Amino acid sequence: MPHIEFRPETPARQPEGAENYGLPWRDLAFPQELLDRHGATVLDPSTAPLDEGERRPDSTVYRTNVLLIPAQVLDRNGLGWINEQLAAIGLAIVSYDTSADDHDERPRWHAAVLGVAKQGKDVVVDAWRALRVLRRALADFPDSRRKEYLAKIALDHLLVGSAFAGAGAGISGEPATSGHGVPDLGGFATPTGGYARTPVTVVAGPPARRPEADIGGRRPVLVIPDTGLPRQGHSWFLPVTTPDSFLSVSVEAQKSIEAAVDTALRTTKMPAARLVGYEEVTAPPNPLLGTPSSQTGHGLMQAGLVCQIAPDAKVLMLRVMYADGVVVEAALHAALDHVFKKIQAGFFVDVVTFACGYFHETADDEAFTPTLMEKINHLRERGVVVVAAAGNYASNRAFWPGAGAKDGLRNLALAPMLAVGAKNPDGTVAIFSNEHEAIQWLAPGAAVVSTFPPGIKGSGAPDLRPPDVHPPGRASFDRDNYNEFATWSGSSFAVPILGAAIMALMIEDFQTLDLPVTDAQTAIARAHRVVGKLRAGILPEITPI
Numbered sequence: 001m002p003h004i005e006f007r008p009e010t011p012a013r014q015p016e017g018a019e020n021y022g023l024p025w026r027d028l029a030f031p032q033e034l035l036d037r038h039g040a041t042v043l044d045p046s047t048a049p050l051d052e053g054e055r056r057p058d059s060t061v062y063r064t065n066v067l068l069i070p071a072q073v074l075d076r077n078g079l080g081w082i083n084e085q086l087a088a089i090g091l092a093i094v095s096y097d098t099s100a101d102d103h104d105e106r107p108r109w110h111a112a113v114l115g116v117a118k119q120g121k122d123v124v125v126d127a128w129r130a131l132r133v134l135r136r137a138l139a140d141f142p143d144s145r146r147k148e149y150l151a152k153i154a155l156d157h158l159l160v161g162s163a164f165a166g167a168g169a170g171i172s173g174e175p176a177t178s179g180h181g182v183p184d185l186g187g188f189a190t191p192t193g194g195y196a197r198t199p200v201t202v203v204a205g206p207p208a209r210r211p212e213a214d215i216g217g218r219r220p221v222l223v224i225p226d227t228g229l230p231r232q233g234h235s236w237f238l239p240v241t242t243p244d245s246f247l248s249v250s251v252e253a254q255k256s257i258e259a260a261v262d263t264a265l266r267t268t269k270m271p272a273a274r275l276v277g278y279e280e281v282t283a284p285p286n287p288l289l290g291t292p293s294s295q296t297g298h299g300l301m302q303a304g305l306v307c308q309i310a311p312d313a314k315v316l317m318l319r320v321m322y323a324d325g326v327v328v329e330a331a332l333h334a335a336l337d338h339v340f341k342k343i344q345a346g347f348f349v350d351v352v353t354f355a356c357g358y359f360h361e362t363a364d365d366e367a368f369t370p371t372l373m374e375k376i377n378h379l380r381e382r383g384v385v386v387v388a389a390a391g392n393y394a395s396n397r398a399f400w401p402g403a404g405a406k407d408g409l410r411n412l413a414l415a416p417m418l419a420v421g422a423k424n425p426d427g428t429v430a431i432f433s434n435e436h437e438a439i440q441w442l443a444p445g446a447a448v449v450s451t452f453p454p455g456i457k458g459s460g461a462p463d464l465r466p467p468d469v470h471p472p473g474r475a476s477f478d479r480d481n482y483n484e485f486a487t488w489s490g491s492s493f494a495v496p497i498l499g500a501a502i503m504a505l506m507i508e509d510f511q512t513l514d515l516p517v518t519d520a521q522t523a524i525a526r527a528h529r530v531v532g533k534l535r536a537g538i539l540p541e542i543t544p545i
Contacts, residue, residue: 001309001542002497003427005442006535030061030158037273038326039063040158043128043361051136057361058397062155065125066263068109068330068371069096070149078146082153083117085137090120091130097263106378107152108337109371111263111330127155128361154371159327159356161226161295162389163490164195164432195432195489197297199478200449202485206236207311212244217510219244219314220350220503222306224496225327225335226299228280228319230453234300235484236307237451246307248316249278253338257320260334275331278319282453285324290458291480293323297452301488302355302496304451309500309540312507316349327356329372336375343382350506350527352379353499354388355492357399373404380414383523385531387499389491390421391434398436405438409535415527420498422446422491433491443501445494452486504540505530 030042041064045056073082074096083092094115114130116123134153141147212219229240229247238245254277261275280299284290303315318338320331336352343349360370376386386408391399402419409416421433422445430446458480509530 001501001539002444003423004498004501004534004539005423006537007440007442034324034326035061037324038158038322038328039065041126041128048128049132055362058359060155060359060361061158062127063158063328063330064127065114066156066330067093067112067114067127067130068154068156068333069093069112070107070152071110072105072107072149073146073153074110074112078150081141081150082134085133086114086130087117089129089133090117090123091115091125092117092120095263097259107149107371107374109152109154109330109333109375111156111260113263131155152371152374155329155361157329157358157360159329159332159358161298161321161325161327161356161490161492162392162495163197163295163298163301163325163355163488163492164392195430195446196479197486197488199452199482200485200487201483202449207308209246209311215312215507215510217507218348219312220310220506220510221314221316221348222310222351222353222496222499222503223316223318223339223349224299224302224306224353224355225318225320225332226302226355227295227297227321227323228278228299229303229317230282230297230300231279232454234451234454236304246311246313246315247303248314250316250318250338250342251278253318253335254278256334256338257318257331260330261328263330273322275319275322275328278317280319280453281323282456284458292456292458292482293325295321295325296323296456297482297486297488298325298355298492300453301448301450301486301493302353304485305448305493305496306500306503308450309497310503310507313500313503321356329358332356332372333375336379339384340375340378340382343379343384349379349382349384350523351385351387351499351502352376353495354386354401355490355495357389357391357402359397360400370400370404372401376401376404376417377414380417380524382520383415383527385415385499385502385527386417387495387502388417388419389495390419390436390439392422392432392490392492393434394432396435398438399434402434403436403438405440408438408440409528409531412528413524415524416531418498418531420445420491420494422489422494430489430491432489441494441498443494443497445491445497446489447487448489448493448497449485449487450493452482452484454482454484456480456482498534501534501540502530505533505538508540 040061043060091114093112096112097110114125237247240247240249258276284292318335320335321327388402405417405419418441419439420441420443421439422430423442424430424446
């Protein structure tokens with residue numbers, strides 16, 4: 001069983017008045033081709049417009065022509081007011097997700113597309129500029145109830161996966177060293193001594209899984225919103241159509257996720273990528289070079305780690321992440337809305353993990369709590385434990401949603417939320433792992449071994465015999481050619497390890513209960529009891545052989 005560490009004393013903040021070298025908002029950099037693919041913009045604090053007395057924002061990345069707007073104000077009156085304000089800068093809401101439901105008091109954000117208003121000329125479509133106009137106008141809005149919802153309009157941020165991407169990642173900011181104290185250029189890490197994704201051989205089979213009748217209660221459920229499942233399957237996992245399989249998917253959820261991303265694409269005919277179905281796209285983005293996408297296999301690696309620790313559990317895989325590591329915030333909202341709806345219908349969810357995150361532009365402004373945290377806290381109100389990645393930027397800047405775990409154990413009215421950083425195999429903190437006051441947990445996250453989509457072929461390995469000769473000829477090791485397993489690093493993989501440990505303890509806890517959890521208060525109390533065991537250093541039982 002991997003060692004999981006709880007740190008009651010979190011790293012101290014920078015002392016007031018201390019010199020701050022460098023540009024802390026530049027922890028994350030996106031290449032232009034990636035921004036173009038997702039119709040996104042980097043908010044640059046050095047050039048962002050300011051009003052008198054306004055605090056300079058931090059950098060973030062967001063979809064240029066999309067705002068996230070609560071469903072409660074996506075009606076004629078709400079849109080009328082919004083478009084009246086936006087007309088001053090030549091913009092208007094030209095389309096929005098038609099699945100919006102204004103009968104729920106709980107805010108549900110939907111993607112609304114910005115376009116050029118009638119008679120608009122030479123208009124720059126920019127969601128950050130539009131958001132500033134709306135927030136400014138809210139000061140004089142008369143209806144306090146609707147004002148509360150209008151104040152929750154937000155950018156549609158891009159989140160990034162929290163696996164160490166290695167060579168060719170494109171998304172920079174991830175420091176790594178070769179072990180000699182010198183940062184590797186471009187985030188490159190060698191297969192032998194670094195943190196990058198590398199093929200490995202595993203000779204063991206999957207852990208034994210007991211029938212549900214033998215575990216003392218229902219199977220606990222962990223949700224992984226990530227890259228989805230490979231089309232070709234994996235030898236460790238039965239097909240998702242098999243009754244009581246370890247892995248499961250939701251076609252209904254994927255339709256909602258696809259619609260959330262497609263709203264902007266249908267209206268503006270942007271050449272951005274769609275997000276269709278639960279099957280991961282594993283083909284290399286550049287067939288001539290053959291290098292796999294930076295986050296190919298990201299989700300299946302996590303599922304395999306859960307399987308190794310808690311094989312008696314169930315994992316629901318929701319595809320929200322592209323193979324390039326990008327998660328559109330609207331897609332994540334749609335996924336979490338689906339999870340919440342399933343819970344309301346009586347479907348059990350015990351843990352939700354986030355192996356992704358982003359830097360928020362106004363994280364220190366209490367008036368604008370990140371929208372994801374409201375959605376997450378609704379899940380915690382129903383007894384769902386949330387585990388989020390610390391991030392891989394060797395930064396102490398708040399990385400959301402993990403930064404929202406500050407009250408994760410103290411608030412007994414909500415199920416725990418845990419932010420987890422990555423440890424090296426020798427127990428030290430991985431050099432890439434973020435530090436923040438919310439990050440109180442450490443779990444293995446460097447050079448972990450897990451399941452990987454089979455048959456991923458990058459550039460060809462040098463062969464000493466033609467490949468069509470049998471038996472196959474000798475060849476050198478190729479770090480881009482995979483069979484079914486890989487070693488990889490990142491706080492992404494500390495997340496499922498911590499989540500799986502919670503699931504394994506829940507299974508042990510079930511054996512003391514006559515009935516499964518059926519109400520939120522019981523679920524919250526059980527969640528705190530189980531996480532309290534981990535905090536005290538109690539790990540799931542294992543039997544050495």
